[in-house]
Amino acid sequence: MQYEFMANRLENIHSDIRGPVFFRALEMEAEGQKVLKLNTGNPAAFGFKMPASVKNHILENVEKSLGYCGLRGMQATLQAIMDYEVSKGVPVTSTNDVFVTNGVSEAANMLATALVNEGDEVLMPNPGYSLWSNSVLAAGGVPVFYDCNEEDEWNPDIEDIERKISKRTKAIVVINPNNPTGALYSDKILLQIAEIARKNDIIVFSDEIYDRLVFDGLVHNSFAKLAPDLPIVTLNGLSKSHCLCGLRSGWIVLSGKCKKMEELQKALVVLASVRLCSNALMQLIVPTALKDVEYTKEMISPTGRLFLQREACVNAINEIDGLSVVKNKGAFYIFPKIDTERYNVTNDKEFARGLLEAKKILIVAGTGFGYKTPDHFRVVMLPEHQTLKDAMYEIGDYLQTLKK
Ligand SMILES: Cc1ncc(COP(=O)(O)O)c(C=O)c1O
Known part of the structure; x- marks a missing residue:
């Protein structure tokens, strides 16, 4: 954005995680539409509860x-x-x-x-x-x-x-x-x-x-x-x-x-x-x-929520024609690649915007993370596994409309 009054150093400061496509998602929500926002690594927004040990400690010690x-x-x-x-x-x-x-x-x-x-x-x-x-x-x-x-x-x-x-x-x-x-x-x-x-x-x-x-x-x-x-x-x-x-x-x-x-x-x-x-x-x-190490260990164990979500998400992506992904070893993100030889995606931000309008799913374009080619996007793997799996299929569905 060009400013006239603000400091010049702001010119290149930006976050696409909360950028223009995100603001469009907020507008859609304000209009009453339901949007699945997979843009922020914010577990509480997807129903993850705080550790009981921590909650009790806060309640007893807040003063x-x-x-x-x-x-x-x-x-x-x-x-x-x-x-x-x-x-x-x-x-x-x-x-x-x-x-x-x-x-x-x-x-x-x-x-x-x-x-x-x-x-x-x-x-x-x-x-x-x-x-x-x-x-x-x-x-x-x-x-x-x-x-x-x-x-x-x-x-x-x-x-x-x-x-x-x-x-x-x-x-x-x-x-x-x-x-x-x-x-x-x-x-x-x-x-x-x-x-x-x-x-x-x-x-x-x-x-x-x-x-x-x-x-x-x-x-x-x-x-x-x-x-x-x-x-x-x-x-x-x-x-x-x-x-x-x-x-x-x-x-x-x-x-x-x-x-x-x-x-x-x-x-x-x-x-x-x-x-x-x-x-x-x-x-x-x-x-x-x-x-409280158990709290975190439980989430990543083979029966834990984060593990199941990651499996559901990565497996779904691997089934989708036009997408490929390196399975993540840590954190709760993946960065899938779009096959732009066969799919008409030349601008990943437009892809993200089109997906939002068509499927009401918010992802972040890869160039938002500085990536050099506009053919990736990031998925936050925090919703429950079935929601996540369905969302990946919806992304696949949208991608098919762009087949060359
Ligand atoms: C790599 C990395 N560093 C730092 C942060 C910011 O974390 P905090 O909530 O501690 O400010 C994030 C948040 O997503 C992150 O992904």
Whole structure:
């Protein structure tokens, strides 16, 4: 959008997850139409309930959340986060290196504000979640995208990362498991990225918000565990693992002692002070939630809701002529490909809009995640499995109307 009055830096900031097609869906809802909105990874909107342990804790302790708390966070919360990250092998040794934030979203903004000067570059995945590019743009920096290759299960293209390092590169963002592809990276890939970071003396931001949502008995390894010598910022939260998006629960953990990390810690103290504190009600429940591992495990077990939804969705897509998909290993997204040789889709945003009008299903076009060709879309696999399966068939039905 072109502004006249607003700051120029807003020009490239956008989110297609809540972009023009989404606003059209809202209009349709206001007109009384029923729209299946598969645009946001917001479990509560699809009937996922909060853990009972967390609910009880809130009800019993709400009074304790009424004052501002410490700038980093409440001490018990910081300790619980540190214990969690240490249990994952992240070499954090002091709660001074932990900052509680209002979601990973605020964390990304704080990090970009702390680190990025005008024109500085931050490397990040393509396709990727637009929070990171938007945060860097808002800070006056330049997001530089490294490819993740569909033919290689959406793994980062290591040579592309290497090619795109420049004198202005300040950080590399790794999103693992990834949004929108659902890829889970192997240790080999992570170690290769670590080697590039080490060689070029670059800090890594590891967004691990989906770390507990991995399927088929696979294990998520934290970047910082694999590269304990490097300055790594690990980001995580409870939005996804405990279906608490609305409580805005996130955190930053710094590891890898060095001058850069000392500076970053100081900068974060300044920024955390300025915003006074993060939501205290959410902080109260972090220790309880992190103890409640069963809640998350149940969702991803072979009889759990997320697992069943993923199977229903991926199997349905595989039956549809004109669509193919790399099965996700983690998170609750897939990023199917449209066969544009045989189907008349030249603009994925028009495809999303056409689908919305015809079938009242809202998806997000792949180019909304920065993807280079307009032939993908993202599906959020959060509705109950039958609803999801039916929705995939409806998408297939719509696609057939575009057959060449
Ligand atoms: C990769 C990734 N990082 C961060 C976020 C934001 O999470 P939060 O609710 O903690 O702000 C999301 C939300 O979808 C995400 O997909």
